[in-house]
Amino acid sequence: xxxxxxxxxxxxxxxxxxxxxxxxxxxxxxxxxxxxxxxxxxxxxxxxxxxxxxxxxxxxxxxxxxxxxxxxxxxxxxxxxxxxxxxxxxxxxxxxxxxxxxxxxxxxxxxxxxxxxxxxxxxxxxxxxxxxxxxxxxxxxxxxxxxxxxxxxxxxxxxxxxxxxxxxxxxxxxxxxxxxxxxxxxxxxxxxxxxxxxxxxxxxxxxxxxxxxxxxxxxxxxxxxxxxx
Amino acid sequence: xxxxxxxxxxxxxxxxxxxxxxxxxxxxxxxxxxxxxxxxxxxxxxxxxxxxxxxxxxxxxxxxxxxxxxxxxxxxxxxxxxxxxxxxxxxxxxxxxxxxxxxxxxxxxxxxxxxxxxxxxxxxxxxxxxxxxxxxxxxxxxxxxxxxxxxxxxxxxxxxxxxxxxxxxxxxxxxxxxxxxxxxxxxxxxxxxxxxxxxxxxxxxxxxxxxxxxxxxxxxxxxxxxxxxxxxxxxxxxxxxxxxxxxxxxxxxxxxxxxxxxxxxxxxxxxxxxxxxxxxxxxxxxxxxxxxxxxxxxxxxxxxxxxxxxxxxxxxxxxxxxxxxxxxxxxxxxxxxxxxxxxxxxxxxxxxxxxxxxxxxxxxxxxxxxxxxxxxxxxxxxxxxxxxxxxxxxxxxxxxxxxxxxx
Numbered sequence: 001x002x003x004x005x006x007x008x009x010x011x012x013x014x015x016x017x018x019x020x021x022x023x024x025x026x027x028x029x030x031x032x033x034x035x036x037x038x039x040x041x042x043x044x045x046x047x048x049x050x051x052x053x054x055x056x057x058x059x060x061x062x063x064x065x066x067x068x069x070x071x072x073x074x075x076x077x078x079x080x081x082x083x084x085x086x087x088x089x090x091x092x093x094x095x096x097x098x099x100x101x102x103x104x105x106x107x108x109x110x111x112x113x114x115x116x117x118x119x120x121x122x123x124x125x126x127x128x129x130x131x132x133x134x135x136x137x138x139x140x141x142x143x144x145x146x147x148x149x150x151x152x153x154x155x156x157x158x159x160x161x162x163x164x165x166x167x168x169x170x171x172x173x174x175x176x177x178x179x180x181x182x183x184x185x186x187x188x189x190x191x192x193x194x195x196x197x198x199x200x201x202x203x204x205x206x207x208x209x210x211x212x213x214x215x216x217x218x219x220x221x222x223x224x225x226x227x228x229x
Numbered sequence: 230x231x232x233x234x235x236x237x238x239x240x241x242x243x244x245x246x247x248x249x250x251x252x253x254x255x256x257x258x259x260x261x262x263x264x265x266x267x268x269x270x271x272x273x274x275x276x277x278x279x280x281x282x283x284x285x286x287x288x289x290x291x292x293x294x295x296x297x298x299x300x301x302x303x304x305x306x307x308x309x310x311x312x313x314x315x316x317x318x319x320x321x322x323x324x325x326x327x328x329x330x331x332x333x334x335x336x337x338x339x340x341x342x343x344x345x346x347x348x349x350x351x352x353x354x355x356x357x358x359x360x361x362x363x364x365x366x367x368x369x370x371x372x373x374x375x376x377x378x379x380x381x382x383x384x385x386x387x388x389x390x391x392x393x394x395x396x397x398x399x400x401x402x403x404x405x406x407x408x409x410x411x412x413x414x415x416x417x418x419x420x421x422x423x424x425x426x427x428x429x430x431x432x433x434x435x436x437x438x439x440x441x442x443x444x445x446x447x448x449x450x451x452x453x454x455x456x457x458x459x460x461x462x463x464x465x466x467x468x469x470x471x472x473x474x475x476x477x478x479x480x481x482x483x484x485x486x487x488x489x490x491x492x493x494x495x496x497x498x499x500x501x502x503x504x505x506x507x508x509x510x511x512x513x514x515x516x517x518x519x520x521x522x523x524x525x526x527x528x529x530x531x532x533x534x535x536x537x538x539x540x541x542x543x544x545x546x547x548x549x550x551x552x553x554x555x556x557x558x559x560x561x562x563x564x565x566x567x568x569x570x571x572x573x574x575x576x577x578x579x580x581x582x583x584x585x586x587x588x589x590x591x592x593x594x595x596x597x598x599x600x601x602x603x604x605x606x607x608x609x610x611x612x613x614x615x616x617x618x619x620x621x622x623x624x625x626x627x628x629x630x631x632x633x634x635x636x
Contacts, residue, residue: 003512011254015247018579019572026572036566084567142546143553150554202554 030088034095037085040078041102048109078103079162091134101169107161108171114159126209127159129190131181133166140199144187147202155212235573238535241528242576248521249583255415256590267378272354274370274431275305277347279340282313283361284320286476291324293364298371305329307347312337317361340427341443341450348437356434363428363475364392369468373431376466383436383463384455385471386413386422387429388595392474397607398484401615402477404588404608410469411591417467421513423495423522424452425465429473436463446501449494456502459514469594485619492526492623499523500627526620533617585609 082096082103089096114125130148132141148160163172165186181188185197191208206212276294280287287308294306306328310318312335321332335346348356355377359365369387376385388410394403416422425432430451440461446453458465478484499506499519508515588609593599 003509003516007251007254008516011247011251014250014254015243018246018250019243019576022572022575022579026570026575029570033566081566088569088571143549146550146553 030085033081033085033088034099037078037081037099040081041099041106044078044106045102048106048113052109052113097167100164100167104163104167104169104172107163108175111159111161125159126155126157126211127161127191128205129175129179130160130162131165131176131179131186131188131190132162133183133186134164135166138186141187144189144199147200147205150202151205151212158212234535237531238573239576241524241531242573242580244521244524245528246576246580246583248517248525249580249587251517252412252415252587253583253590255418256411258418260418267375270374270378271300271303272374273303273305273352274299274355274357274374275307275347275351275353275434276357276359276429277344277351278306278308278321278359278361279311279343279347280308280313280317280321280361281311281337281340282315282317284313284315284317287317287320287361288324290359290361290364291321291327291330293367294359295328296367297365297369298367301328303353304370305331305351305353307331307333307350309343309347310334311340311343339445341445344450345442348434348442351434354434355431356437357429357431358427359429359473360427360475363473365429366472366474369429369471369473370431373429373468373471376468377431377433379464379466381462381464382466383433384425384458384465385431386417386425386465386467387471387473388413388467388469389426389428390472390474390595391477394477394604396479397611398481398615399477399479400604401607401611402484404602404604405612406477407595407604408588408591408608410595411587413467414469414594416518417465417469419513419517420464421518422465422467423455423459423514423518424449425455425458427451428475429471447494447497448490449498452491452494453498453501456498456505459511460502460505462511481615484615485622488616488619489623489626492619493626495522496526496623496627526624529617529620530624533613 082099085099086093086096091097111127111129114127118125128148130144132138132144134141148162151158152160163175165172165176165181165183179188179190179195181190181195181197187197187199189196189200189205191205196204196208200208278287278290278294283290291306291308294304297304308321308324308330310321310333318332318334324330325332331350333346333350335343344358347358355374365387373385373387376382389406390410391399391403391406394400413422432454436458440457440463443450444453455465478487499522502519505511505515506519588605589599589601592602592605
């Protein structure tokens with residue numbers, strides 16, 4: 001009984017061709033996605049630099065002349081997009097890690113600028129530093145992420161800065177050292193200079209920050225998390 | 230998704246896509262065989278109707294045979310009652326005076342014994358069988374016979390349709406059978422048919438003398454005889470215009486039982502004829518049909534397992550989210566950025582498109598129009614949820630060598 005070897009080969013080539021096209025298209029779109037994230041991060045970087053510059057200038061004038069010190073919603077969108085890219089490309093992807101480092105630096109910058117603004121103008125922003133790990137051992141990290149996402153939506157003025165404990169970035173490592181956070185105690189939150197380790201429920205955090213309720217009517221948002229959920 | 234499951238999924242997608250493209254390429258290939266010269270072929274034909282407790286349907290089945298457009302003096306019908314406990318035998322006897330009809334009775338010994346009894350007694354050149362739950366279109370025999378003129382063809386299979394689909398499951402099967410007609414046509418072109426179904430497959434009688442009669446064959450004698458014909462390097466043709474209408478299981482329990490038997494029979498016969506796998510000597514059945522039939526079962530498990538894993542992960546995540554934050558309602562918002570464009574998603578999408586094109590081509594071929602019917606929607610949305618049950622049971626029975634009963 002005859003078989004057409006030629007046909008088997010042609011069909012193989014067509015299938016392989018379709019696979020190749022799927023890989024190329026997928027990679028192309030992922031690269032575009034990376035560019036979008038990078039552009040957003042650059043824009044936020046400029047925003048922070050502008051805020052810093054404004055701050056330097058305003059030291060010689062009054063707090064009233066400082067324009068809205070709250071960063072745009074774009075940093076939230078950046079967090080969501082980075083989290084998605086992390087899911088798609090994997091936590092070990094070089095581009096994702098680079099973006100994550102960039103994002104973490106932006107967060108620290110924003111955190112520091114807001115502290116300066118607070119000291120000088122008594123703006124009193126409420127912020128939470130959140131340390132997590134993507135390691136499988138931290139089951140509560142996912143739960144903590146849900147709690148913070150919920151708080152972020154309930155209290156738009158709450159500023160949540162999330163940091164991957166394992167990110168190889170000196171600035172993040174310094175933050176970990178300053179706040180004395182051991183890896184086996186994750187997830188960890190730093191609220192008003194005090195470190196809280198292990199899972200904290202919505203109610204726990206509300207008790208820690210009674211001022212939260214007062215912020216719920218505000219309109220701006222500033223909360224970030226890049227943790228995989 | 231970890232690396233290993235990704236690799237397994239890519240392999241499954243590659244084979245799935247390869248198979249579908251192979252089918253489509255074959256479908257659009259020019260038909261080489263010409264059977265038009267054999268349209269006046271009118272041999273003696275004996276149709277054997279094996280029955281077991283078919284009081285309600287046997288007369289309808291026999292009447293449909295009598296109404297076929299074929300010279301009466303050349304058509305012989307042998308009803309073999311396989312020890313029914315109801316009035317099947319008496320019901321069949323009532324029809325005996327209507328034509329060349331013989332009614333035989335035997336102690337309950339199985340369908341294959343009943344068929345063999347009919348074949349042994351037949352004196353005609355062509356013998357066929359027709360299950361007593363099926364009826365045949367008046368022109369089917371005339372359309373099927375010319376295929377015997379092709380070189381080495383010793384059996385011709387019909388195009389099976391569902392008789393009066395009423396229940397949801399019958400409508401799903403209606404779509405499945407229509408797609409089956411399309412696939413059988415392609416398999417016929419490839420000479421890779423691995424089953425000669427009970428409803429109205431025709432055989433040259435001489436082939437049974439040469440390769441032997443029907444066997445028990447794990448309760449799938451119609452599959453085993455096809456394997457054996459292919460093993461002896463003969464051909465099985467398919468006549469896509471030769472319609473036969475069969476009553477399909479209306480309930481899940483009956484459908485499950487039937488499909489466990491079919492799948493188990495296929496797996497056991499595949500094991501019995503394993504020397505044909507990847508053996509070029511046996512043509513496309515060895516290099517395409519049999520390996521891909523097994524691969525499709527494995528792929529089905531992989532896809533089902535993968536979908537189940539993702540779905541259960543999602544449910545666990547939602548429960549976890551609910552327990553820590555209570556119920557929160559997220560408005561649906563579309564952002565093109567979050568559109569899943571991973572290569573696995575793209576390839577799955579391509580494969581779904583390819584499957585849809587096969588379904589629509591099948592509908593066009595069988596029903597004469599290209600449109601998405603309710604039966605197609607039922608089939609596409611529900612078949613994947615019900616098939617795993619019999620695939621799993623039949624695979625388990627094969628692994629544990631637990632035989633499957635007919636009823």
